[in-house]
Amino acid sequence: MIPVVCVMEWILHNKQYSKEVKLSVLVVVIGVGVCTVTDVKVNAKGFICACVAVLSTSLQQITIGSLQKKYSIGSFELLSKTAPIQAVSLLIFGPFIDYYLNNKFITNYKMSTAAMLFIILSCSLAVFCNVSQYLCIGRFSATSFQVLGHMKTICVLTLGWLLFDSELTFKNIMGMVIAVLGMVVYSWAVEAEKGSSSAKNIPHVKSSLTEEEIRLLKEGVDTTPVKDVELGESKA
Template identity: 50%
Template structure:
């Protein structure tokens, strides 16, 4: 059969297929479909990760532009109530998906649900109050501080270890975004307290998105189905009073027009995608990666703002800041995906329970970026 030319013999064995290559000197080279399927799985993951990030960026930037028009042009300044409407729309979406069978019945302990809703609502209210009581510059600094706080939570609660390059890339992102966004910086006692509450509650809420999916083995849709209804109910109950305190205006006295109502509906529709994409991204990655790579949205919002609302804010230091931030994000993506770039250490070997303080038992490295 062997005539001096290479030939390939392939045979099927159940699901797997093995191919063997014979050469004239009878040297054997083999490879299996399992090896090739590993490559296809990696490519499939890259496609899904890219789609998740793109979905989040598009919806997040879209809702910022719509809300800016709604509040600045049409005077609907009731941010907390609007967020409650966002979660009400998200709740209706999850109920619809549940009827279609896309959301399966799953269990989430009431204690975990209460903690999540508290963190999420304090995050929303805290951010609104922080923006009211602080300068824009300090507000941006507070938002940037969520990255080191999220890192701290992962190091302490999940025993995550970062490589030197990963840490440096995070610093580069922080520097670039700070150059872009931080202008005047002034702080007062009550503003600092509001920012402190906002930063920690937001970081804990985002940590819990990843933690609860991993702990209870539930998907993004399932977790959103558990958390959206209580968030909608609590924010719609508290929102009008909070907005009246912040703006001295009552939501029921607002002059509703057809166009303003359509903008509210559009905002709610986009918010469904924003909420879902956040849960998907943090579930697939981590809160730190979501914060670091998520600052691409900040860059896009700045660019779109210059395009649609004038270029008076566009100057050299903003452009330099954008470039530095983008380089930092690319470096972070490369550094954190390398072996040892970001990994979860195994728990210490002792006789104490491995699951303590609500942590998840885990002996494997964290494969998420």
């Protein structure tokens, strides 16, 4: 998803990335791919849903950052305006998408107390996730949010191994190490890019008076008659 965000920012906002940033993003993508990708199976429905999810999420994250910068509004203010729209759209389109994927409507699912509790817990965690998303994108960028977001993947794998005794292979560990290394390099590359851009924006300070202006001032002083204050006379 990181490459898609980078390409869309370049297309929509003509954002340029340094070689260091591109290299660090590539390292993060390789690391996450190594530790998460196992058996790859592709079907039409899954491919379509994946493409729509990646494109829509990338566009949403880029729009969040551009709106905050364009209108100088805070993360919570923007979230309060967009959250109702997102909720209504999910209520309208969600059941039909579920039916397209599972051939079952949500009404066919038998609700239980445990299911309701986990739904409430999931919604509560989603609120905190959205808040952190808006805060991070408003402070940094959509690309930075994606890079930092992959730390969540590493935490999921680690907690799964610690709490649920999930298998953690050498391949997973190497992928996590590569991903963390890419995040560190990305942080350094972004700071270096900011430093170089700020240095270019500093204007060259020059003297307020040029040599020609100084020469003309000297000639004017030499040719201006000096007035004798005491006698009230002018001396050439």
